[in-house]
Amino acid sequence: MLHRISGDLTTLAGHFVLIQQVNCQNRMGAGLALALMRRWPRIANDYHGYCAGHTPEELFGHVQTSTLGDAQFVCNVFGQLNYGPRGHFTDEHALLAACNRIIHHAGQARLPVFVPANLGSGLAGGNAEQIQAGLAQAAQRWSADVYLVDFVPNLFIAPRAYRA
Numbered sequence: 001m002l003h004r005i006s007g008d009l010t011t012l013a014g015h016f017v018l019i020q021q022v023n024c025q026n027r028m029g030a031g032l033a034l035a036l037m038r039r040w041p042r043i044a045n046d047y048h049g050y051c052a053g054h055t056p057e058e059l060f061g062h063v064q065t066s067t068l069g070d071a072q073f074v075c076n077v078f079g080q081l082n083y084g085p086r087g088h089f090t091d092e093h094a095l096l097a098a099c100n101r102i103i104h105h106a107g108q109a110r111l112p113v114f115v116p117a118n119l120g121s122g123l124a125g126g127n128a129e130q131i132q133a134g135l136a137q138a139a140q141r142w143s144a145d146v147y148l149v150d151f152v153p154n155l156f157i158a159p160r161a162y163r164a
Helices: 031-039 042-052 092-109 128-141
Strands: 002-007 016-023 063-069 072-080 113-116 146-151
Touching: 002 128, 016 031, 016 092, 031 042, 042 063, 042 072, 063 092, 072 092, 092 113, 092 128, 128 146
Parallel strands: 002 146, 016 072, 016 113, 113 146
Antiparallel strands: 063 072
């Protein structure tokens, strides 16, 4: 089921899978990616290490996962080949295909999935309605709890606020 909540994804606690979109150019340093790598530096180290072994074209559509703790995962989805100050960089099909795989595995493990409400549509310019509809379909298909999170700075997302 798709749920909508407010909070700050950098405050997640308990067991979770967090999905974010990244580019295939080995550049991380804006938006949610910047906030997450400040909170959990391992995310940037894992991302850069993974990118170093692949061309941008090889990365496209892949998922690189950072394990932060016991059943705490951040999944970097390579859903945009390039990036820039303005434009449409998200490939909605590639993004949603990868998210579908993540949601499937999370549903099997009974882990809640957290996604920024503007996944792929913020700096990357993707179609928010299409992406959110695709996430809702995946949540229903795989009987997973997926939480779209509207950003509110410093608003703690407590483990009891969702079914783990």
